[in-house]
Amino acid sequence: MSDLGARFAAYLQHRWPQASSVEVETLERIHGGASRETYRVTVRTIEGGRESEQRLILRRDPPSSLIETDRATEYRAYEAFYGTRVPVPRPLFLETDPRWLDRPFFVMEQVVDAVSDGRLLAQTPYVDHVETIGEQKWRILGEIARSDPASLATRLEAPALESCWRRELDYWERVIDEDELTPQPIARAAIRWLRRSPPPPPRRLSVVHGDYRTGNFLFDAEGRIRAILDWEMCHLGDAVEDLAWALDPLWSWPDRERPGKLIPREQALAIWQQASGIEIDARALGWWEIFASVKGLAIWISSGREYADGRNRDLIMVLASWFPTAVHDRVLVERLAPTGGVDDEA
């Protein structure tokens, strides 16, 4: 067993003093988690003479990450939604003491027999369930929007309704300011457009997942969505922000018709609208869709910076920097160029 496995076993023994033995049987790192190191862990315990197996997920802060996030925010989101109509893994421990694994981490139960890779949606057996997975995906997003933000309000800042958009735009523009390796004329033009044409405020504050998309939920061979993952960018704000992010063409590229490679856009919007109880304002959605691509660019720019500076040499950082940037630049030009002229400003 690796050093990390032995140290994690020691931590679990500390958390489960009633167990006479805790052994980490397997510990495998999961690829692609650029904001946290994520491990799939099998643990064998003996308690009261009885042996049992537990399957866990360990999410440890990396030395540097693609998205600067607060692990506590993510963990509290799992706590808030566990046992509700929004499926999430059961959270177990949040640990900030570096003596255990050098960096803060949290632990949750593993959701077994489920996958998250969107490319699998084109393959058997998942391809037979695309429709039903799609329906669930947009319904669950609506459920998140409908949920009571009070469950997270002690942890998250509650912005004024009219400043939801500005807070997000300010944040992501600052990321671009700090991390861009080269001048970004498309992102800058989009940011200026967003500031000139603010969206109408939402009627109420909602929980915003922040990264809700195909790839960030687990689905199984029977077509059930088993868990919504990766809540590290969770915040309170305008629910349409989440909707627009999930609709972004990047998640189904190059297919523009079925966001997230699932069901047609209009069907997705209808399901979300019904589940959330929020009537979609076309102008707000249009604004947040432009914003989604700018936020995406900020994340890809940031990942390129992290890699170039040597703070994070995970290859996923280069992949994120090269491919999605090309898509989001294109999406923004396509969306803004026809209306980018002063003729269309009014």
Place this chain on the structure above:
Amino acid sequence: MKPEVDFVLRSMMVSLLTEVAPAVGDGYVRSDVEVIAGLMAAAAEEYDRAAHVRVEENEAMRRIFRSAAPSVLDAGLRSRLEAAAAERDTSLHVSDLNAANDRLRALLIELHALVETRDEDWARRANRAIWDGLRESVNRRAISFWPL
């Protein structure tokens, strides 16, 4: 004759995907090998066109500056636009072309912010030319291989 760099990169990509990755037992490392293969494909595409794309893009921005500069009232900006428009790419090293590209893009952002809110013919023309230029840039730099 020897095999060109982009050809070699593509061949290596195929080897990684069809021979190396399937033989790697550790799932995390196997995924890394697949990512490397995807990056090699993009690098192969970029190798062939890198200088061409940047020379074209730099010239396109200089044309925009040349056309807009006489109408720009701000003497400082006008002078910088004229100076940039008069430059030429004398080196085809990608690092040199990138340095020029960065300077020109920064100036393009400044000009774009100026013209996009002005209700004058020259400004509308410049705004349209900038967006056309950005669209062409996106097309030139598109990555044809999609690994995600």
